[in-house]
Amino acid sequence: MNEGLIPNRYAKALYKYAQEHGVAEAIYEEMKRLDDAFKAHPEFSKVLGNPALSPSDKVRVLSSAFGEKPDDYLLRFVQLVIKNRRETFVRSIGLAYQDIYRRANHIARVTITTATALNKEVLGRIGDLMKKQTDKTLEFVYEIDPTLIGGFILRVDSMQLDASVNSELKKLRLKLLNSK
Template identity: 65%
Template sequence: MNEGLIPSRYAKALYKFATEKGSAQKVYNELGDLVNSFSTHPALGKAMGNPALPARDKEQLLATAMGGNPDDSLLRFVRLVIRNRRESFMRAIALTYQSIYREANNIARITVVTAVTLGSEVLDKIKALMQSKTDKTLEFVYVTDPSIIGGFILKVDSMQLDASVNNELKKLRLKLINSK
């Protein structure tokens, strides 16, 4: 079965179920915690793919990764996923659920990446500028990444504007290589 199809089917089912139970936003927030846990603890993904780890332990790991006390709808869903042996797809299911939720609730995710920390007034100006360009609710994420050297990277949902020094250096390098 297609690896994109499995997370999509499960995420759609979870969204429908959570919406009917009135807990779609709580599930969205808890799955956000889960995605962050997968990012900060790569061993979590390995544990989900480990067939020797008992289902009860996997359930407990996922519950802890979602903040310790997940919504009942989400906990029932996790049990279903584990029973169907699809726990290795939990990160992808969570990401797909977040996309479905954002689309259904008219939310745009804005990510700003800079090399140095920006002050709160600059971030507020960026937020205001982005809000003036859309009628969607904004979910604003700010990241500092010194590897971009300077400039910024702006991501709006699936679009990206890369005005970083690192990107400009890569472009210059490619021009020099291709001009031989």
């Protein structure tokens, strides 16, 4: 079965259920925390895929990934996913849920990656410029990547503007190699 199909089906079902019970935004925030936990602790995927771990232990592991105690709606969903042996898809389900929620609520995710930390004034100006360009609600994510050397990478949903020094050096290298 297509790996994108399973997470999307579960995410759609969770979103519909969350809307009916008025907890869509709360679950969206929980799914962002879950993704952060998977980024911080990549071993979560291995633990969830371990067949020797009991379903109740997997529920406890996933509950701890949400940080504090997840609400009952989310806990029941986690139990359903584990009962159906889809626990290896939990992160993908969370990401798919976030995408569905953002599309439904007209939210664009803006990721700004720089080589060093920017001060709040510069980030505020970038945010103001981005808000003028769209009628969507913007959700900002700031990342630091020292390999960029300088400059920045700006991603808005699936579009990307790469104005990093590292990117320019790669372009220059290709140009020099192709000019021989």
